[in-house]
Amino acid sequence: MDSFEWGSGEIAGEEAELSFALxxxxxxxxxxxxxxxxxxxxxxxxxxxxVESRFLHSFHLAGKVFKRGVTFVGDIETPIRHKIDAEHSYCVKQVDRLEQCFETVRRDDVVIIDQGVADYWRLQIPGKFLCFKFSEVEKNLLTVRAIVNILRAHQPPRSRVIVVGGGVAGDLVGFAAxxxxxxxxxxxxxxxxxxxxSLGGKVGVNFEPWGKNQIGLFRSPVGVSIWTGWLSTLDDVQLRSGLVEALKHALLGGQTQLWHDLMDAAKSTPVNDRLIRSKILDVISIKQAVISRDPFERGERAILNFGHTLGHALETFATKRGHSVTHGECVAIGMIHALRLSAEYCGMTGVEEMISDLRLVCPNSKRLCKMFGTADDLPSVKEEILGLLLADKKASSNLSAATDSGHVKYVLLTAxxxxxxxxxxxxxxxxxxxxxxxxIVKTWNFLMST
Ligand SMILES: NC(=O)c1ccc[n+]([C@@H]2O[C@H](COP(=O)([O-])OP(=O)(O)OC[C@H]3O[C@@H](n4cnc5c(N)ncnc54)[C@H](O)[C@@H]3O)[C@@H](O)[C@H]2O)c1
Ligand SMILES: [Zn+2]
Structure with missing residues (x-):
């Protein structure tokens, strides 16, 4: 494995207060x-x-959260990795009724509820709970500090946190916890x-200007309770966003029938959430199989990033400019791009039908144009997009940063x-x-013309 030799450790004390608080x-x-x-x-x-000995502890702490954990020369981290390994297994349980989601909540637990959920649901929670407004724009270390402060104020320490909400709530609270x-x-x-x-223990936040989910940890939950009834208040935009990740799993699992079923759900207006509910466990089992083989993304787990290389860059780009865009919409664009590359460079056949399916769950050309501009506008944002693509290096590379700088990494398919x-x-x-x-320019021209 390649390594990077740090200097003495004298570094500018940027954001020292935030750093200390976290x-x-x-x-x-x-x-x-x-x-x-x-x-x-x-x-x-x-x-x-x-590195001077007085700074070693700081480097160990930073290395644990940089891109969810680096290895140190000399394998200093081995005992900690083993400990996390032992904690890895947890139960994902589908429940039939809302109350069953909360039946394991104890008095000592802190329950944090996404305000967007509390707006729709009058929840009867045993014990302490609080509502928090989560958003992608504020998925950052400042919000983590706010949550850390809430959790620190809670006694007794080291108790459980129950997170009721979407992916942003889970990633943020999971990291703070x-x-x-x-x-x-x-x-x-x-x-x-x-x-x-909620599956696989990846938690973390965006870190500007380096993009999405760059700081974080692998922390498996103690459990996941899935009640599909929540979907009844989720709007079509959010359902389609989730469907994109589900389609990604179906494609990676080679489950063509599942893909068609999910597309049937996506094509109906409103989105057919009953059909989705019947497929949820099938979709989950595909992701579970991958993460059980590679829990810390040292290799195969990187495939779950299919469509995310360009998707993450576009999500960061659009969010920064205040456009309301879902994670799934951006991943759908990224998947179209990855399928086109899979056809061109890896001989994958039959991508046209999948691309036209995905076109239905990604923004239309008018909206794309509003968010990212036309192909003519692309040169003016080239540096920014490329910068984000390069920062979003996937973890599975065997090449070092030094030898691989200037290369964009994609997960591609042969079938x-x-x-x-x-x-x-x-x-x-x-x-x-x-x-x-x-x-990218070619894909953009394609998207604008369809
Ligand atoms: N950790 C991982 O492995 C992983 C994997 C995929 C995506 N992600 C992250 O997940 C995030 C996206 O998550 P998301 O799509 O759940 O978005 P989200 O958490 O922003 O939720 C979307 C919106 O729906 C609202 N909402 C939540 N549940 C609702 C309900 N039942 N009824 C009505 N409204 C409800 C929320 O308040 C929010 O406004 C991204 O930040 C992405 O990076 C993480
Ligand atoms: Zn994703």
């Missing part, structure tokens, strides 16, 4: 900024041989959270259920940024 250490934030600025990937081990050593039980209330974000592997065996394929940009 990690009990004023230097962590500056180290994170330095690591991103150096273009480090998650696969580059941190060599701390030259992980920092403090609290364990979470998820009660996902969006389709996306049920079939994706449904069959991932294109690079020559080195990695689960992602690298494209030089010049080619990557030309391909």
């Amino acid at each position: 990690f009990g250490d004023a230097n962590v934030y500056s180290i994170l900024v330095a690591a991103f600025s150096a273009g480090l990937s998650r696969d580059t081990a941190w060599n701390l041989a030259n 992980g920092i403090l050593g609290f364990r979470c039980h998820y009660i996902p209330t969006t389709l996306l959270a049920m079939i994706d974000s 449904p259920g069959s991932i294109a592997r690079s020559q080195s065996g990695a689960w992602t394929v690298s494209h030089p940024q010049a080619t990557a940009w030309l391909d």
